Each structure stands twice: as C-alpha cells, then as structure tokens.
C-alpha cells in the first residue's frame with residue numbers, strides 16, 4: 001500500500017464510516033489479492049460534509065448536497081499490483097455506486113507534485129482544474145466556491161445528465177430537488 005498515505009486521510013476514512021446516515025454515504029472499497037488475500041488496493045469516497053458545514057450553508061441545504069456531491073478521498077494501489085488497471089477499476093466502481101444512489105457529481109483533489117495524475121483522472125472522465133483554481137458550484141441559491149491550495153488541483157466528474165462542468169463552474173446541481 002502507499003506508505004505515504006497521510007495520517008489525516010486515514011483518520012478521515014475512519015470518521016467516514018461512522019458518519020450519520022443523514023450526511024449521505026461514505027464508501028470504502030478494498031481489493032484483495034486472490035491468492036494471498038492481502039489487501040492490494042483501496043478507494044475511499046465521502047460527501048464533503050466538513051467543507052459544506054464550514055461554508056455556512058443552512059443544514060437543510062447541507063444535507064441535500066451531502067446526497068448530491070461526493071469526494072474521492074483516497075485511491076491507492078500497492079506497488080506490486082500497479083499498472084494492471086486496478087486503480088481505474090476502483091474509481092469506476094465508486095462512480096457506478098454513487099451514480100446508482102442518485103449522486104450528481106464526484107469531486108476530488110490531486111497534488112501538483114504528481115503530474116501523472118492529471119492524464120490518469122482525465123482517462124477516468126474527470127475534468128482536472130489548474131493548480132490552485134477554485135471550483136464554483138452553481139446552486140439554486142447562488143454560487144458556492146470550493147477553494148484550492150496552490151499545490152492542489154480540483155477534479156470533477158458530473159454523474160447526472162442535467163449536471164455539467166465548464167470553465168471552473170459546475171451547473172445543474174440540485175435541479176428538481
């Protein structure tokens with residue numbers, strides 16, 4: 001597994017599994033080696049509840065968004081299992097699971113010091129923003145800005161037909177809800 005996986009992410013993965021149901025669903029996928037049964041891959045996604053609450057939205061809107069937006073927190077494949085498509089399979093499985101649950105967009109973030117991840121996520125259907133560029137969400141009440149550190153790039157992939165992304169803005173979220 002990726003020994004460099006930050007403690008913060010591991011802690012959030014634990015918190016995610018204890019998240020109250022009204023805040024949407026967190027998912028942790030594990031891939032095991034058939035022979036050794038060792039865990040060789042993981043992918044974790046969780047609605048961005050902390051950011052939504054800190055953004056000062058009212059609770060009803062936060063709860064609605066926690067069932068519309070989900071964030072990729074971690075994707076990691078052990079060195080011995082890399083390059084066989086496992087990383088893409090894990091991300092695809094998360095995307096399918098959240099699409100089936102009616103989620104409208106997947107968000108994520110990558111570090112600029114890993115430039116190979118841009119084409120990697122683009123191949124998975126994500127838009128990859130410029131380093132430090134914020135992501136704006138057009139909501140029925142107005143725009144909500146998700147800022148980014150200069151060392152990070154936002155990722156976004158619409159999941160619903162009425163949601164789209166263009167020039168830093170996601171439109172169509174919560175339409176009809």
Ligand SMILES: CC(C)(COP(=O)(O)OP(=O)(O)OC[C@H]1O[C@@H](n2cnc3c(N)ncnc32)[C@H](O)[C@@H]1OP(=O)(O)O)[C@@H](O)C(=O)NCCC(=O)NCCS
Pocket residue numbers: 002073074075076077078081082083084085086087088089110114116117120123
């Ligand atoms: C990124 C990661 C999950 C990919 O897992 P994987 O199972 O090897 O990925 P896949 O086999 O599905 O896809 C391999 C693709 O990734 C590219 N890739 C992965 N790591 C790369 C690297 N360090 N440098 C260049 N390309 C890389 C390969 O070129 C290949 O491209 P292709 O699909 O065009 O052939 C894995 O390398 C990893 O765990 N990295 C450390 C943690 C990390 O950076 N996670 C992502 C951020 S959350």
